[in-house]
Amino acid sequence: MDAIFEATIQVLLSAGPHRLTTTRVAERAGVSVGTMYQYFPHKQALIYALNERYLDVLAGKIEATCRASHGAPVGRMAEALIDTYWRAKTERADVTRALYRSVVELDNEALIETFARRVDAATVAMLRTAPDARFENVEPINLTLVTVIFGTVRNAFERQLSENDAVVLQGQLTSMCQAYLKAQMTGKA
Amino acid sequence: MDAIFEATIQVLLSAGPHRLTTTRVAERAGVSVGTMYQYFPHKQALIYALNERYLDVLAGKIEATCRASHGAPVGRMAEALIDTYWRAKTERADVTRALYRSVVELDNEALIETFARRVDAATVAMLRTAPDARFENVEPINLTLVTVIFGTVRNAFERQLSENDAVVLQGQLTSMCQAYLKAQMTGKA
Amino acid sequence: MDAIFEATIQVLLSAGPHRLTTTRVAERAGVSVGTMYQYFPHKQALIYALNERYLDVLAGKIEATCRASHGAPVGRMAEALIDTYWRAKTERADVTRALYRSVVELDNEALIETFARRVDAATVAMLRTAPDARFENVEPINLTLVTVIFGTVRNAFERQLSENDAVVLQGQLTSMCQAYLKAQMTGKA
Amino acid sequence: MDAIFEATIQVLLSAGPHRLTTTRVAERAGVSVGTMYQYFPHKQALIYALNERYLDVLAGKIEATCRASHGAPVGRMAEALIDTYWRAKTERADVTRALYRSVVELDNEALIETFARRVDAATVAMLRTAPDARFENVEPINLTLVTVIFGTVRNAFERQLSENDAVVLQGQLTSMCQAYLKAQMTGKA
DNA sequence: GATGAATGAGATTTCATTCAT
DNA sequence: TATGAATGAAATCTCATTCAT
Numbered sequence: 001m002d003a004i005f006e007a008t009i010q011v012l013l014s015a016g017p018h019r020l021t022t023t024r025v026a027e028r029a030g031v032s033v034g035t036m037y038q039y040f041p042h043k044q045a046l047i048y049a050l051n052e053r054y055l056d057v058l059a060g061k062i063e064a065t066c067r068a069s070h071g072a073p074v075g076r077m078a079e080a081l082i083d084t085y086w087r088a089k090t091e092r093a094d095v096t097r098a099l100y101r102s103v104v105e106l107d108n109e110a111l112i113e114t115f116a117r118r119v120d121a122a123t124v125a126m127l128r129t130a131p132d133a134r135f136e137n138v139e140p141i142n143l144t145l146v147t148v149i150f151g152t153v154r155n156a157f158e159r160q161l162s163e164n165d166a167v168v169l170q171g172q173l174t175s176m177c178q179a180y181l182k183a184q185m186t187g188k189a
Numbered sequence: 190m191d192a193i194f195e196a197t198i199q200v201l202l203s204a205g206p207h208r209l210t211t212t213r214v215a216e217r218a219g220v221s222v223g224t225m226y227q228y229f230p231h232k233q234a235l236i237y238a239l240n241e242r243y244l245d246v247l248a249g250k251i252e253a254t255c256r257a258s259h260g261a262p263v264g265r266m267a268e269a270l271i272d273t274y275w276r277a278k279t280e281r282a283d284v285t286r287a288l289y290r291s292v293v294e295l296d297n298e299a300l301i302e303t304f305a306r307r308v309d310a311a312t313v314a315m316l317r318t319a320p321d322a323r324f325e326n327v328e329p330i331n332l333t334l335v336t337v338i339f340g341t342v343r344n345a346f347e348r349q350l351s352e353n354d355a356v357v358l359q360g361q362l363t364s365m366c367q368a369y370l371k372a373q374m375t376g377k378a
Numbered sequence: 379m380d381a382i383f384e385a386t387i388q389v390l391l392s393a394g395p396h397r398l399t400t401t402r403v404a405e406r407a408g409v410s411v412g413t414m415y416q417y418f419p420h421k422q423a424l425i426y427a428l429n430e431r432y433l434d435v436l437a438g439k440i441e442a443t444c445r446a447s448h449g450a451p452v453g454r455m456a457e458a459l460i461d462t463y464w465r466a467k468t469e470r471a472d473v474t475r476a477l478y479r480s481v482v483e484l485d486n487e488a489l490i491e492t493f494a495r496r497v498d499a500a501t502v503a504m505l506r507t508a509p510d511a512r513f514e515n516v517e518p519i520n521l522t523l524v525t526v527i528f529g530t531v532r533n534a535f536e537r538q539l540s541e542n543d544a545v546v547l548q549g550q551l552t553s554m555c556q557a558y559l560k561a562q563m564t565g566k567a
Numbered sequence: 568m569d570a571i572f573e574a575t576i577q578v579l580l581s582a583g584p585h586r587l588t589t590t591r592v593a594e595r596a597g598v599s600v601g602t603m604y605q606y607f608p609h610k611q612a613l614i615y616a617l618n619e620r621y622l623d624v625l626a627g628k629i630e631a632t633c634r635a636s637h638g639a640p641v642g643r644m645a646e647a648l649i650d651t652y653w654r655a656k657t658e659r660a661d662v663t664r665a666l667y668r669s670v671v672e673l674d675n676e677a678l679i680e681t682f683a684r685r686v687d688a689a690t691v692a693m694l695r696t697a698p699d700a701r702f703e704n705v706e707p708i709n710l711t712l713v714t715v716i717f718g719t720v721r722n723a724f725e726r727q728l729s730e731n732d733a734v735v736l737q738g739q740l741t742s743m744c745q746a747y748l749k750a751q752m753t754g755k756a
Numbered sequence: 757g758a759t760g761a762a763t764g765a766g767a768t769t770t771c772a773t774t775c776a777t
Numbered sequence: 778t779a780t781g782a783a784t785g786a787a788a789t790c791t792c793a794t795t796c797a798t
Contacts, residue, residue, distance in 0.1 A: 143358060
């Protein structure tokens with residue numbers, strides 16, 4: 001099944017989203033279409049599962065980072081979060097892009113929703129442990145933080161920034177978020 | 190031709206991106222397929238043109254806002270920019286989402302590139318007229334500002350935020366960008 | 379109308395028989411489709427007329443040759459006939475090939491029939507004037523002669539013989555036909 | 568797959584070459600279009616394969632005849648060759664005509680080339696075994712013989728000769744070729 | 757007359773899915 | 778359980794022909 005997922009990504013990359021056919025995926029994965037249909041009752045299910053797995057792994061990484069940053073100063077939290085997310089997207093940029101493109105075939109609201117919840121939970125929990133800050137109302141702050149980070153990274157991807165611009169942007173984004181958090185905190189008596 | 194564009198959007202909305210067929214569009218537009226193919230030599234050309242037009246209008250709005258904000262304090266600039274962009278996306282949120290999804294079938298790098306250039310030119314020009322700020326090196330600041338704003342808005346859309354969350358987020362994003370710009374300015378003697 | 383014929387040939391050559399469209403022909407000819415439909419009520423009529431004209435010219439050349447060969451010895455008659463036909467086909471070999479290919483769309487039996495009749499009449503009349511031969515029954519001999527010559531030339535075309543092979547073949551064909559006629563004649567007491 | 572070939576011929580006969588559509592062929596063959604496309608990746612491939620098979624069989628027949636005529640007097644060789652070819656074409660005259668017409672859609676040079684090579688090899692080998700003749704330079708003689716025979720038969724077809732004319736023509740063609748060969752031979756000690 | 761935009765039937769081809777082996 | 782040939786609905790695109798201007 002991992003072979004099938006990997007094959008799906010390969011086909012997505014080499015053939016594009018509208019050439020992503022079940023036959024091609026099966027062939028690349030070295031199984032028959034019939035077998036593939038045993039695992040996934042239809043094409044959507046395959047793509048759904050692929051995205052699910054991807055988001056699951058990503059959420060896992062973010063949770064790990066958050067846990068590891070419990071008790072760190074907020075500035076470090078923001079930095080760690082941005083770093084993790086950016087790295088995850090960049091590590092296999094082609095896969096990232098392939099997945100972005102696969103989504104057309106999908107009704108992925110539920111997926112996004114689940115992912116968002118997990119991330120929100122992890123980041124909120126982390127923020128609450130900051131020794132140097134207390135947030136009156138952490139949810140909107142968290143929402144802003146997360147949306148800004150994730151959105152910026154995605155947009156950076158779409159604009160296909162140069163390596164250099166990307167580095168600069170990551171730095172600036174980090175300062176920006178740190179400043180934001182600092183401005184929002186009520187201080188820790 | 191406007192009828193065709195409008196029909197494309199309608200089909201995109203009602204049938205989804207993978208049910209967006211040339212026949213359906215033609216039917217909805219009240220023209221024959223043949224006619225459609227006289228205007229657009231193939232499906233991609235139609236989708237491309239649709240996005241091109243959309244981005245052209247959007248860029249136009251941004252340019253207008255920038256021009257109107259020449260000489261305003263940076264805080265106001267950021268606010269105006271966010272407001273314009275957000276409003277443009279929200280006005281017909283369904284269309285926005287439909288277009289986001291239509292793009293998958295496309296090689297839209299050139300489109301994004303053109304749009305980015307227009308926007309960058311407009312925003313940089315605007316920032317340079319700020320009476321209350323001077324920026325050592327305006328390009329990276331501008332890149333950050335624009336990427337953060339556009340990315341955040343897009344992500345907000347994808348998460349399908351509630352009306353309320355959206356308002357809050359817009360406010361927070363504005364403060365965040367204002368704070369960022371203030372932190373970056375070298376002061377105006 | 380000659381412009382239309384010429385355009386048809388050009389399109390046939392450059393685009394092939396299944397890309398031979400009325401629009402393309404009209405465009406190439408520098409007239410509108412509408413105008414073309416005034417001259418030719420449908421596509422078939424155009425192709426038919428084109429072939430008709432071509433065969434008419436060809437038959438005319440053969441008739442001229444035959445007339446000019448009245449009273450010549452049979453050997454010279456055969457030579458002249460082969461030479462004329464071969465030259466006519468070779469002069470614009472591409473046109474010849476284009477026309478061969480255009481015929482798919484056509485029910486060209488009548489055309490061939492008419493052409494055959496004209497040629498048969500001309501060649502039979504010519505053969506009858508031979509000073510050195512008398513043919514018991516000229517029709518079958520004539521049929522053989524004409525079918526062999528025309529068939530051989532066509533086949534030579536299809537095999538795309540080298541220039542050299544073509545020259546040799548033409549020479550051999552001539553001797554062959556001359557020998558044949560000599561063998562068939564009853565002598566002119 | 569034989570069913571598909573047969574169906575193609577049937578459609579060619581009943582509907583004509585420009586009504587030869589993949590759907591019609593599939594329907595007539597009693598298979599789905601999809602199945603047909605599994606065997607032949609596109610329409611051209613089908614027509615190509617059909618002609619290939621036809622020419623293969625035809626070449627086989629000619630080779631057999633040539634082998635069987637090894638050691639026969641040249642006159643008999645010519646007769647046998649003409650007889651085989653004529654019979655092959657006449658057996659299913661409609662098929663022959665259908666195939667001639669199908670070819671227009673094709674780039675069949677390679678096919679013709681292959682066929683010509685096989686035939687040339689077989690006839691040259693045969694001619695060399697003639698007990699009553701030796702040919703100084705057999706290639707041009709062979710080329711002439713083959714081109715004349717094949718071309719004449721084809722042309723006879725195109726003119727749609729009456730049964731009677733056909734028989735006469737075949738006889739005349741045979742004498743003609745025999746006379747030609749006799750005239751070309753250098754004698755055998 | 758001449759024009760050429762509009763038409764829409766119809767052609768080719770793809771591909772998710774099934775099911776007999 | 779695995780296979781992959783068969784299916785056929787549906788998509789894209791073409792082009793002969795018409796007809797309002």
